[in-house]
Amino acid sequence: MVIFDNVSKVYPGGQKAVDSLSLTINPGEFVCFIGPSGCGKTTTMKMINRLHEPTSGTLTVDGKDIMAMDPVELRRSIGYVIQQVGLFPHMTIAQNVELVPKLLGWPAEKCRQRVDELLPLVGLDSAQYRDRFPRELSGGQQQRIGVIRALAAEPDLILMDEPFGALDPITREALQDELKKLQAKLKKTIIFVTHDMDEALKLADRIVVMKAGRAHQVATPEELLRHPKDEWVAQFIGRDRLTDRPELLTVQEVMIRKVVTVDPDHGLAEAVATMRQRRVNSLLVTDPDDRLLGLITASEIDLARKGRVADVMRTEVATLTPDESAQVAFERILLEHLDFLPVVEADRKVVGLITRTSLADALSRAIWKDGGVA
């Protein structure tokens, strides 16, 4: 548990890097600090292991005031991963990983075992890699070593300073996935600084959005997307992300606009012909002003055999309005086993249709982030 109680950091010269920050980070929590450069996120993190020291306020780790602790001892009890990987090029992979255990005076045999235990955790074969040097590894492999080096002495708390910032996007994603899994397995408290919103949304249990040295908004990724505190946060999250999420889309953004309708005065044979031609198994019945009157399905026509559309149609039709959440629409389609839901305005004018296909479209849009719904 890490508790910031009214912590400030003022640099010599009066620049306030962190301004009266109060925040509690719970055991096992994955917290991301995010914000534009110069917002104090890195300074905040580095105060925890006293690479920077708070000017006022108290910062406690597991109930102990860090300013009362020996900084060297404090740092050895906290895992630390930095952006430039920070592996020592003159040491082997094993020597790098066992560095903190060695500093803590673990016996050589225990250090060796620990290395053999940790390497497979990030998918690297110990026999193959332990005696190599960092420069013989790829960037992604090096940062995997960086991560397990932080885990070596079994700290409960790990600080990560933009650890994946220098990696290519594919490697970065792979490492994020691995870290998330590792965290689920090991239940460490992780404090992670990033400027990449996607990364924060993907990894964090809670996101601390920092602005000018203050915790501007502290929220779960879900809350942050749904209720950005103000325009600044919304801007920072990015408009794209806000609309790319299926739960934040509205019906009118995902509905199909070309709707097959039939006039109530048409004969059933004509309705069947339209269905055949348009390859649908039901039709919306509308008046000349496109107002919804009812619904007619192939099986109902089949039972009645003859007559007019108006005689056979169902007038009780479940509908949606254009402003409803698309997520709600999808849930209704799935739960009520519907093929589609018509979208009508207040005056019952039909404007579109939500089908199972629109669900697939919206999903693909959220995943691949392109437009492309008709």
Added chain:
Amino acid sequence: MEALLRLLSQPRVQQDLLVQMGRHLTLAGSAVLLAILVAVPLGVFLTRAPRFAQPVMTVVGLLQTLPSVALLAFMIPVLGIGWQPSLAALLLYALLPILRNTYTGITGVDQALLEAGRGMGMTPRQLLWQVELPMAFRVIMSGIRVSTVLIIGWTTLAAFVGGGGLGEVILTGFAMVSPAHILAGGVPVTLLALLADWGLGRLERRLTPRGLRV
């Protein structure tokens, strides 16, 4: 050439050459060793107290620009004649390359590595021995090589103040107007310098941490 061979065939001359070569090496070697003992710690200190770095480097740099014969002469009133003034003067000359390379080698260590080390809980002493010195090793070592080659050459001048060494042979050559003597003294100096540079190069390679070898 013939005169040189005739000279070298005399057992007394051979013996004298060997003795002077031994003295030469001892003198140069001691000067470099002492310089390492002074310059490396001083260089490390300057990286911890950067505001002294510039003044100290300037002073040491000035020493280097003094004409060597003059520096030797200045030493005589203080240390008399013999090997002592020679050693002192050579030591002063040997300092700069080692000091400068120690300083730049250590300040050149990637800040990210230092921060990683500090963040993991290394003490300043552990950082110095386990990170900074190994990382700066090659730069420091090349400073030592430069100093050694320089000092082997300058040790020749020790003969002017009675310090011995191959310079004696060369001085004899001047006195007797004997080019053979000058060559007999001068060529070994060059060879020794080349040999020392080569040997130290090998040593540097051997001692460079494996992960840093290119």
